[in-house]
Amino acid sequence: MLVELGHFALILGFVTAIVQMVVPMVGAQKGWRAWMAVAEPAATAQFLCTGFAFAALTVAFVTSDFSVALVVANSHSLKPMIYKISGVWGNHEGSLLLWLLILSGFGAAAAWFGGNLPERLRARVLSVQGAIGVAFFAFMLFTSNPFLRVEVPPFDGRDLNPLLQDPGLAFHPPFLYLGYVGLSMAFSFAVAALIEGRVDAAWARWVRPWTLAAWLFLTIGIALGSWWAYYELGWGGFWFWDPVENASFMPWLFAAALLHSAIVTEKREALKSWTVLLAIIAFSFSLLGTFIVRSGVLTSVHAFANDPERGVFILAILAVFTGGALTLYAARAHAMEAKGVFGLLSRESALVANNVLLAVAALVVFVGTVWPLVAEMAFGRVLSVGPPFFDAAFTPFFVALGVLLPFGTLFAWKRATGARVARQLWPAALLAASAALLGYALGSGRSALGPLGLALGAWVIGGALVDIWSRTGRGAPAARLKRLARVPRADWGRALAHGGLGVTIIGIAGLLAWEREDIRVAQIGDSWQIGRYEVTLDAVRETEGPNYLTTMADMTLRADGAEIATLHPEKRFYPVAGMPTTEAGIDGGLWRDLYVVIGEEQDGGGWAVRSHVKPMANWIWGGAILMALGGGLSLTDRRLRVAAGARRAAPSAVAAQ
Amino acid sequence: MRRLALALALVAAPAFAVEPDEILDDPALETRARDISAGLRCPVCRNENIDDSNAGVARDLRLYVRERLVAGDSDAEVVQAVVDRYGEYVLLSPDASGANLVLWLAAPVLLLVAGGVAVVSIRRRAKGPEDRLSEEEEARLRDILDR
Numbered sequence: 194m195l196v197e198l199g200h201f202a203l204i205l206g207f208v209t210a211i212v213q214m215v216v217p218m219v220g221a222q223k224g225w226r227a228w229m230a231v232a233e234p235a236a237t238a239q240f241l242c243t244g245f246a247f248a249a250l251t252v253a254f255v256t257s258d259f260s261v262a263l264v265v266a267n268s269h270s271l272k273p274m275i276y277k278i279s280g281v282w283g284n285h286e287g288s289l290l291l292w293l294l295i296l297s298g299f300g301a302a303a304a305w306f307g308g309n310l311p312e313r314l315r316a317r318v319l320s321v322q323g324a325i326g327v328a329f330f331a332f333m334l335f336t337s338n339p340f341l342r343v344e345v346p347p348f349d350g351r352d353l354n355p356l357l358q359d360p361g362l363a364f365h366p367p368f369l370y371l372g373y374v375g376l377s378m379a380f381s382f383a384v385a386a387l388i389e390g391r392v393d394a395a396w397a398r399w400v401r402p403w404t405l406a407a408w409l410f411l412t413i414g415i416a417l418g419s420w421w422a423y424y425e426l427g428w429g430g431f432w433f434w435d436p437v438e439n440a441s442f443m444p445w446l447f448a449a450a451l452l453h454s455a456i457v458t459e460k461r462e463a464l465k466s467w468t469v470l471l472a473i474i475a476f477s478f479s480l481l482g483t484f485i486v487r488s489g490v491l492t493s494v495h496a497f498a499n500d501p502e503r504g505v506f507i508l509a510i511l512a513v514f515t516g517g518a519l520t521l522y523a524a525r526a527h528a529m530e531a532k533g534v535f536g537l538l539s540r541e542s543a544l545v546a547n548n549v550l551l552a553v554a555a556l557v558v559f560v561g562t563v564w565p566l567v568a569e570m571a572f573g574r575v576l577s578v579g580p581p582f583f584d585a586a587f588t589p590f591f592v593a594l595g596v597l598l599p600f601g602t603l604f605a606w607k608r609a610t611g612a613r614v615a616r617q618l619w620p621a622a623l624l625a626a627s628a629a630l631l632g633y634a635l636g637s638g639r640s641a642l643g644p645l646g647l648a649l650g651a652w653v654i655g656g657a658l659v660d661i662w663s664r665t666g667r668g669a670p671a672a673r674l675k676r677l678a679r680v681p682r683a684d685w686g687r688a689l690a691h692g693g694l695g696v697t698i699i700g701i702a703g704l705l706a707w708e709r710e711d712i713r714v715a716q717i718g719d720s721w722q723i724g725r726y727e728v729t730l731d732a733v734r735e736t737e738g739p740n741y742l743t744t745m746a747d748m749t750l751r752a753d754g755a756e757i758a759t760l761h762p763e764k765r766f767y768p769v770a771g772m773p774t775t776e777a778g779i780d781g782g783l784w785r786d787l788y789v790v791i792g793e794e795q796d797g798g799g800w801a802v803r804s805h806v807k808p809m810a811n812w813i814w815g816g817a818i819l820m821a822l823g824g825g826l827s828l829t830d831r832r833l834r835v836a837a838g839a840r841r842a843a844p845s846a847v848a849a850q
Numbered sequence: 851m852r853r854l855a856l857a858l859a860l861v862a863a864p865a866f867a868v869e870p871d872e873i874l875d876d877p878a879l880e881t882r883a884r885d886i887s888a889g890l891r892c893p894v895c896r897n898e899n900i901d902d903s904n905a906g907v908a909r910d911l912r913l914y915v916r917e918r919l920v921a922g923d924s925d926a927e928v929v930q931a932v933v934d935r936y937g938e939y940v941l942l943s944p945d946a947s948g949a950n951l952v953l954w955l956a957a958p959v960l961l962l963v964a965g966g967v968a969v970v971s972i973r974r975r976a977k978g979p980e981d982r983l984s985e986e987e988e989a990r991l992r993d994i995l996d997r
Contacts, residue, residue: 426902427867428902430902433898435896435897436897463975531975534975535972535975536972537969537972537973545968545972549961549964549965549968552964553957553961556956556960557956557957557960560952560953561956564944564950564953568949568950571949572948572949574938574948574949575937575938576938576944577891577941577942577944578942578943578944578953579889579891579897579899579942579943580888580942581888581942581943582943582944582953585943586954586956587957589957590961712869712870712873713870714870714871792869793869795870801870803867803868
């Protein structure tokens, strides 16, 4: 019964979305206030309907209602509760419902907190948001209905893909979707502004927090996915340039670019048409990401989501929205006259450089991702584009970004003096040089990667420190230290996010340059040395988890004779899904992870065992957490608070500059 | 019953990426083998190199690469031998020949174009129209000054 109600709620949501798409837009064109006012209750109703449908599906999963086809295919009564819940979005239909829930949630938030927006703009934004909703409701109802029943309910379900039964991956999709869908707000604002033919500082101030929120969620989502790959896939990589990873990375890059160009639009009323274009592109790449994941057109390790027919539907959605928005852009972009004037050496130019690097980097990732498809269709060449290509083509962009970043944050608006900034930055340069020396002294790295990566990371972190210090004005150091607490949160957020990027750079460089590995056959009781650590294989036993069987090893880790940890790498087998997984045993730390994996029992006795020392591994995700925290801190700044859009006349708006 | 399932699973379970018995005694050769492996795609896998893959064919390829290395082939010869067998599909970094030039030149060309457009438009704007007053504004200014 509840399932049918959920289905009904979904249809009702579809109808509401159609109303939300049509009525406010007509109202805004004709100037009918009553019609425009329909947007808000429609957005609320759409959210409530989707929320009800989502709750109904969740109940079906939690109670293991095996009369629902989706539950049969993706759940099992023995599965732990958290994975029953995460199973709701661990499949195509359910993840789309989550997508819709978040989409309508953003729409409702814009309706509730958008009281300060100009009436017409708000009506148009909500209408565009409604249109996106219509497309996805239709997609669900016509191709991917989650509420279908089976005629003869089976005794038990077929279980969720065991790889997905993991805390890291349980929350990876929701965060990614919050990011993907968050960019729909930027898109709606861009399209609404194009229809109005007006982009001003207030508009940019409205777009920024939504974009920042979307970028923040994408950062968390990508970091969770990367962390999961690190400990779950069993060889300790953190990024594979897999098409599906790229699908989430491209919107992240574009969102980062949009974030920065919107600053210029807000503060200086320049780069208007570029910002609008970027908003359109960023969301288009979110849709493209959905297409890549859902269609399976590019083979990847995430292939559990393949379905070509649905892919065509998403491609149509992508074509309509991107094509429509770009056409509108071509027709209207000239109306957006730039006001700000700035020199070649200025904060504006630095942000343009940031945009050029981020956007081109994203396009390079895009070209690399779709190239196998293009080459096969157009030239009949079956080929692969993998990590070696992306490393070579992408890394220079991030190195350039890192080098330029500290300059950009210190340049003044309009016209900067290079000498002054260089004077400010010498401590950061010193920090970078000492980091390089330290890296060189540590030696044994395979290339210059280690020292240079450390130097770049230290340079970016040092730049962030100088940046925040420069916000304290002039005077005695003690007085400036006291003023540090009164620096606006947006400035702290920026420094924190930029510093986080430096931390991640150090983590990646350290891991790639100084990783150690040992592969061997170990008998029970054997000990071996890796770096300054000694690993002992104490025992291997076979036990059972709630819904799996496992071969678990007990290993003791000693450093300089003293025991520091006991590790339990596992090899699991999920009988229902018939799939094995590996669980690495990891002793995490600030400076290194010790990472052990247990393999096969050997014919001649003993077990295959791999052990790695992974230096600085946690810095990779630590940096991502800092970036997300920085974004969050910026969002709580008074100036940027989501509802503060209309305070454009307030003089405090430029205080920090 | 469960024990049995586990035993069966262990038999059927895939191998373990690089296995201990594959590793060459000569560390220099082994390092070269690893570098080569990182650039070769496992032909039956989804976007995995042969070092990370658990598939049987990946193991065969790893052994083949080492065999050739021990026989004294250069890195390029080993890669070419694998490509001759499986086609360019196994190259994770496609060669820069023919249409693939588009792929390899995308980054520098896009950067030059985007950077060029940015510099030109900033230059033009830097000495843009706002620096000078329009005729109308000049007239008004004169009017005010004359008063």
